[in-house]
Amino acid sequence: MxxxxxxxxxxxxxxxxxxxxxxxxxxxxxxxxxxxxxxxxxxxxxxxxxxxxxxxxxxxxxxxxxxxxxxxxxxxxxxxxxxxxxxxxxxxxxxxxxxxxxxxxxxxxxxxxxxxxxxxxxxxxxxxxxxxxxxxxxxxxxxxxxxxxxxxxxxxxxxxxxxxxxxxxxxxxxxxxxxxxxxxxxxxxxxxxxxxxxxxxxxxxxxxxxxxxxxxxxxxxxxxxxxxxxxxxxxxxxxKADNPKDYVRDLEYDKERLSKFHQRVLEERLKIMSGDKHAIHRMKEMWCYMEYVLDDKKDVKLVKKSQKMEEYKLAVKVLLNNTNIEEKEHISFWKKH
Ligand SMILES: Cc1cc2nc3c(=O)[nH]c(=O)nc-3n(C[C@H](O)[C@H](O)[C@H](O)COP(=O)(O)O)c2cc1C
Incomplete structure (x- = not known):
């Protein structure tokens, strides 16, 4: 496929x-x-x-x-x-x-x-x-x-x-x-x-x-x-697995990669976005989706509330320390779009 x-x-x-x-x-x-x-x-x-x-x-x-x-x-x-x-x-x-x-x-x-x-x-x-x-x-x-x-x-x-x-x-x-x-x-x-x-x-x-x-x-x-x-x-x-049904995920590795991915996207955005506000806004958009695969969403609130870059980075660190990735059977996104 x-x-x-x-x-x-x-x-x-x-x-x-x-x-x-x-x-x-x-x-x-x-x-x-x-x-x-x-x-x-x-x-x-x-x-x-x-x-x-x-x-x-x-x-x-x-x-x-x-x-x-x-x-x-x-x-x-x-x-x-x-x-x-x-x-x-x-x-x-x-x-x-x-x-x-x-x-x-x-x-x-x-x-x-x-x-x-x-x-x-x-x-x-x-x-x-x-x-x-x-x-x-x-x-x-x-x-x-x-x-x-x-x-x-x-x-x-x-x-x-x-x-x-x-x-x-x-x-x-x-x-x-x-x-x-x-x-x-x-x-x-x-x-x-x-x-x-x-x-x-x-x-x-x-x-x-x-x-x-x-x-x-x-x-x-x-x-x-x-x-x-x-x-x-x-x-x-x-x-992309040969057998998607039976493919076994390593969710710890997936979390490591999520952290790396997030870090790389943030770095790229900071290169072109002046001021914390715009970059943070764009990163929060990602979390509006990524939060659905976390086993505990409560720390996402801090991420979404953060206004300054240092605050945002700390909130993401806390979030990634405290949560794990879960493979969901079903996701229903709340966003109207
Ligand atoms: C935030 C957002 C932005 C989108 N921007 C575009 C776009 O620029 N061009 C486009 O063809 N579709 C756009 N779409 C539609 C998506 O490409 C896709 O068709 C839609 O999300 C359905 O696929 P999904 O259910 O896999 O998300 C956008 C959708 C969302 C939610």
Missing amino acids: KIYLAPLEGLTDYTLRNPFEEVYGQGKVDKYFTPFISPNSSERFLTKEMRDIDRLNNTNKNVIPQVMTNSSKDFIWTIKKLYEEFGYKEINLNAGCPSGTVVSKGKGSGFLGDLDKMEKFFYETFSNPYIEANNIKISVKTRIGLNDSDHWEDILDIYNKFKLEELIIHPRIRSDFYKNDVKLEAFNLALKKSTNKVVYNGDIFTRRDYLEFIDKFPDCQAVMLGRGLIADPALIDVL
Whole structure:
């Protein structure tokens, strides 16, 4: 099974991706997706976007930049720049973001509300001579609809008209955000009908979730995980084991690695974030997921309350001294997104 790390804005930029690869991935993650770049007509990337795609910060070959736009013109200049200046040969389009400001502009999952526009967008992109000549690969990460899933088949029909590198499906509609049950029947339809290779994404948080998934969909060749791998990065060993069901974890070693991973992410973030506040805020975001695999959550409160860097570091030290990692059967994230 191929395993991809999902793009999570605010979490999976290079300051997390690189430590992830160093400490856990070591070749096990088949693709790392960047959080979305949002191009506009200025034809320039933001400093933050530049940093995240800069090859000096992305020594792994398997990093796929994600772009969110509904303008083929902007998509094409972005693809050209990513290819020419940074050497990226595969680009992912975001057709899933549920955020209000994005959807109101007809982007992300908002794109799924105007299928004629979407088809024209793909036509213009795929018939672009530069993209054709350089054989640049384009994949899509999609939801199954905007306000409902009634048009999922129509959406699939459009994707089927083009030669996508792959179609990554998060089987929810926009209003679900990241909660409510995933619609597995919609994914099943895609497995049957899609002429493009499909990748599953959504709510695989634990070994049990993964085993249930592969049991239901034995033909699926690739899955993308987001929150599950942030909460429990060592889950990657289970997913990639020859026999995931019987793979025995060394939870002490996993805790050592969690500590190292945390330390490396913090170091990377401190290199670019001035002031404690921003870096701490970003680290706390990680704990909002990682706390779910601790056997005792009470010391996380101190981590979340800390304001100054020294306070934060001490709180993490206390937390890691007092708690152990547990492999959970089931996780239910509280976060609305
Ligand atoms: C905090 C957060 C940020 C996200 N940012 C992005 C993003 O930049 N691009 C994207 O395609 N999806 C984004 N997503 C969606 C995830 O990539 C993924 O589809 C979602 O979390 C479901 O997968 P999971 O259940 O394995 O976490 C984000 C999700 C969360 C929770």
